[in-house]
Amino acid sequence: MHKENTSRIRHLLLGFFAGLTITYIIILSFCCVSSEAAILLMIFDFLFVSLVFQLDGTFVKKIMLLLVGNVIGLLWNSVFYSFAYVAVYYFGEFFNVLHIILNPLLNLVWVVSFWSISLSVLASSKNKGASELDG
Amino acid sequence: MVEILETLFVVLTVLMVAYLIRHFIFTLAVLNHTYKRKKAAVTAKNMTYQPLVSILIPAHDEQRVIGRILQGMTRLTYPKDKMQVIVIDDASKDNTGDIVEEYAHIYNYIKIIHRNQREGGKGKASALNTGLKQAEGEIILCFDADYYPQKDIIEKLVLEFTDPNVGAVQGKVTVLNEPQNLVTRLVALERIGGYRVDQQARDSLGLITQFGGTVGGFRRSLLKSLGGWDESILAEDTDLTFRVYLAGYKIRYVNDAECYEEAVENWRDYWKQRHRWAKGHMQCFFKHSLKVLKSGNLRFKEKIDGLLLLNVYFMPVLMLLSWITGTSLFFLKSSQWLSMFWTLIPISLYSFVGNFAPFFEVGVGAYLDGRTRAYWLIPFLIFMFLYNIPICTKALADLLISKISGKNGNNWEKTTRSGNGNSYILN
Numbered sequence: 001m002h003k004e005n006t007s008r009i010r011h012l013l014l015g016f017f018a019g020l021t022i023t024y025i026i027i028l029s030f031c032c033v034s035s036e037a038a039i040l041l042m043i044f045d046f047l048f049v050s051l052v053f054q055l056d057g058t059f060v061k062k063i064m065l066l067l068v069g070n071v072i073g074l075l076w077n078s079v080f081y082s083f084a085y086v087a088v089y090y091f092g093e094f095f096n097v098l099h100i101i102l103n104p105l106l107n108l109v110w111v112v113s114f115w116s117i118s119l120s121v122l123a124s125s126k127n128k129g130a131s132e133l134d135g
Numbered sequence: 136m137v138e139i140l141e142t143l144f145v146v147l148t149v150l151m152v153a154y155l156i157r158h159f160i161f162t163l164a165v166l167n168h169t170y171k172r173k174k175a176a177v178t179a180k181n182m183t184y185q186p187l188v189s190i191l192i193p194a195h196d197e198q199r200v201i202g203r204i205l206q207g208m209t210r211l212t213y214p215k216d217k218m219q220v221i222v223i224d225d226a227s228k229d230n231t232g233d234i235v236e237e238y239a240h241i242y243n244y245i246k247i248i249h250r251n252q253r254e255g256g257k258g259k260a261s262a263l264n265t266g267l268k269q270a271e272g273e274i275i276l277c278f279d280a281d282y283y284p285q286k287d288i289i290e291k292l293v294l295e296f297t298d299p300n301v302g303a304v305q306g307k308v309t310v311l312n313e314p315q316n317l318v319t320r321l322v323a324l325e326r327i328g329g330y331r332v333d334q335q336a337r338d339s340l341g342l343i344t345q346f347g348g349t350v351g352g353f354r355r356s357l358l359k360s361l362g363g364w365d366e367s368i369l370a371e372d373t374d375l376t377f378r379v380y381l382a383g384y385k386i387r388y389v390n391d392a393e394c395y396e397e398a399v400e401n402w403r404d405y406w407k408q409r410h411r412w413a414k415g416h417m418q419c420f421f422k423h424s425l426k427v428l429k430s431g432n433l434r435f436k437e438k439i440d441g442l443l444l445l446n447v448y449f450m451p452v453l454m455l456l457s458w459i460t461g462t463s464l465f466f467l468k469s470s471q472w473l474s475m476f477w478t479l480i481p482i483s484l485y486s487f488v489g490n491f492a493p494f495f496e497v498g499v500g501a502y503l504d505g506r507t508r509a510y511w512l513i514p515f516l517i518f519m520f521l522y523n524i525p526i527c528t529k530a531l532a533d534l535l536i537s538k539i540s541g542k543n544g545n546n547w548e549k550t551t552r553s554g555n556g557n558s559y560i561l562n
Contacts, residue, residue: 005170047159047495054166055502101462109514112494116510119498123507 370415
């Protein structure tokens with residue numbers, strides 16, 4: 001139990017360091033990323049590190065999930081921003097309004113889905129570890 | 136006009152973020168509780184405290200499920216000479232009474248109270264008060280008719296009453312018919328968020344642990360002194376929760392004391408059940424908010440948590456209002472800085488999904504319970520939330536109309552049970 005706690009705290013500390021680094025990079029790239037997307041990514045990183053990094057699983061797996069989550073978030077926003085840009089150019093201002101109103105909801109789709117996938121990945125490694133021990 | 140809308144939008148967003156932070160703290164508390172080194176303590180197995188326990192089961196047209204819970208009662212490991220099971224047949228028109236009579240004939244600790252059409256059918260609180268008059272136990276436990284208890288659940292619940300400051304206790308509710316369809320699966324996820332995380336966290340942090348109306352109970356002396364259940368409130372459980380805390384007692388949550396419920400199976404029944412919960416909860420808000428603020432028996436953190444708990448069913452309505460306000464502000468060309476608040480809305484939105492537990496809380500709860508396959512359904516909880524917006528809005532409108540017109544609109548709409556949960560019990 002003591003060993004588990006130590007490893008949990010170590011993962012948390014390293015996770016926060018990684019999260020801070022990613023946040024710094026996001027802030028630096030504010031010119032390329034919309035402010036809404038940047039804020040959402042920072043909230044996602046904070047929640048992910050604080051909660052998911054406490055669960056079972058290797059640190060490498062957790063940090064990879066955090067990085068993949070950020071990449072998906074950035075790509076997701078770029079894709080939808082591009083769609084909105086093209087739609088506004090060809091069809092008018094209405095699509096800009098639509099994009100702004102729906103963008104927060106669309107962002108939530110990747111956040112929640114990725115959260116589910118991350119838990120599945122960590123749970124599968126946990127179960128695998130348990131079955132190896134049983135074996 | 137724009138300034139008023141901006142202020143409203145900011146206030147609503149701040150309120151939603153407050154809930155988000157609350158649930159984040161809950162999730163952290165549960166993780167901490169789970170990983171904490173457990174102290175050696177008295178367990179249900181080696182306990183010597185075995186008071187007389189009265190178990191109340193209100194039943195109104197429950198012929199499909201009543202046999203199941205009575206079978207569960209006969210399997211309990213608690214000494215039968217210290218146990219009294221009272222079924223209140225609340226003006227049933229089906230065979231509920233006959234089924235209970237059969238059990239009462241075989242097992243002397245099972246009793247039945249028949250309420251005729253004139254005195255019965257007035258709701259759960261009324262039926263429970265009738266049962267309370269006949270109850271002789273030092274501890275009064277309540278179970279809904281569609282539940283199925285663990286064998287040693289009474290020992291686990293009763294153990295908490297060894298602390299004289301504990302006035303009531305609440306066990307864990309798990310969905311029995313989870314694999315049935317999408318609705319039952321989503322309700323199961325709500326339950327994970329509501330019990331495994333919310334209730335456990337409130338208990339660990341010393342906040343307002345909620346009595347859920349079933350799988351729990353009270354000291355009889357306290358219940359009598361409080362005057363039993365309030366029949367004018369639809370959420371009689373939430374009402375009693377606050378009355379217990381205002382009287383200076385605590386409610387403990389026992390995660391190990393598990394009971395299985397038959398969840399609603401379709402959206403129509405979900406609407407009926409949640410509409411009743413929402414309206415009842417709103418009644419409690421008007422009844423208890425000021426008392427909570429003024430109470431000398433509650434600590435500051437309990438007051439804050441109590442107010443947030445009382446307000447929770449207003450949140451889907453306020454969320455809708457914030458979305459409308461935010462969109463209006465966009466068209467009215469308001470300040471740029473509001474876009475930051477606009478971003479917070481969707482994250483907050485998931486804070487009130489279903490049973491008002493956010494995605495990260497439900498996810499961690501499912502992880503801790505080892506419910507691997509449940510993760511995939513978390514994104515679908517958005518439908519529960521969207522469905523809760525009209526439910527809570529209608530509940531608020533109904534409540535306001537009944538307050539203005541002075542008419543009592545407290546019709547207890549019974550949740551229909553199919554009995555399909557029986558097939559999930561392993562003998």
